[in-house]
């Protein structure tokens with residue numbers, strides 16, 4: 001948990017993100033194969049949330065199992081976040097591991113990632129009031145981005 005509780009946007013720059021994922025794979029002992037590299041390159045080309053099938057459609061030369069397994073691995077480790085769609089199909093976006101939240105444009109699908117969390121005070125208060133041992137939370141904000149409003 002971020003004790004300063006300050007939220008600030010984190011930009012996903014394709015080259016920086018890709019290099020960071022490669023380093024994470026290396027330290028996890030995962031082989032960086034050509035197909036996996038293609039999956040990374042395809043993920044950062046998406047500007048809005050994508051489904052596993054949409055990702056696979058961008059990679060006809062890569063096996064479906066590789067695409068799905070790589071996406072799942074990236075999601076489990078926090079390099080890809082799952083975005084809840086209002087009344088639609090959930091999608092994925094490139095993100096960063098750690099405690100992140102997402103701001104989503106309901107018109108164009110643009111996603112802003114936020115690092116740091118201001119929910120902690122609410123969690124403490126609710127835990128006190130309800131005697132729940134609260135283990136986590138989901139928070140996603142939505143609205144219209146600067147261009148769409």
Ligand SMILES: [Zn+2]
Nearest residue numbers: 105108145148
């Ligand atoms: Zn927008």
Ligand SMILES: [Zn+2]
Nearest residue numbers: 117118119139
């Ligand atoms: Zn949070």
